[in-house]
Amino acid sequence: MDLENRLFKIAGNLTTFNMELNSLKLTYNQDLKRLDELEDELSGLKNSFGLENSDDAVERAKIIKLKLYESTGLKLDPERREVLVLNKSANKTTVLKVNDNYSDYFISNYIWANI
Known part of the structure; x- marks a missing residue:
């Protein structure tokens, strides 16, 4: 009798584990599908902003910074370091x-004092 109870209990546990495993597989597949959707959405957003790769994003950020600086009255000449x-x-x-002897603090104070 004890052996039959143990077999019944093991079979019940096996059924429970099997159901949990199927549930986890379903959740995993749903998460993979959602990940694919999010990656597609991200790719679409990058394309709509014209950011096909990270180099383009860096270049656009530099251009935006330069335009911001120019709008405040600054012109940067990196070749002459001026x-x-x-x-x-x-x-x-x-x-x-601008040379390496000046600290960032000095440069920013100088610029703000002369704007």
Whole structure:
């Protein structure tokens, strides 16, 4: 009798585990399908913004930064390592030669003082 109870209990546990396994497989397949949908959506968004690859995104970010700087009165010349600062209210232009001796703190303070 004890053996029959144990076999019945094992069969019940096996059925429960089998049902849980099927449920996990179903959830896994649904998650894979959702992942594919999200990747397609991301790809579509990248294409709609013209960002086919990460290099394009970096270049666009640089262009946006340069346009922002120019709108505040700054012109950057990376070849000469200069920043041209235009103060529109005082109608004055100053040039800062950027070298490694200047800290970022000094450069930003200089620019803000002369804008």
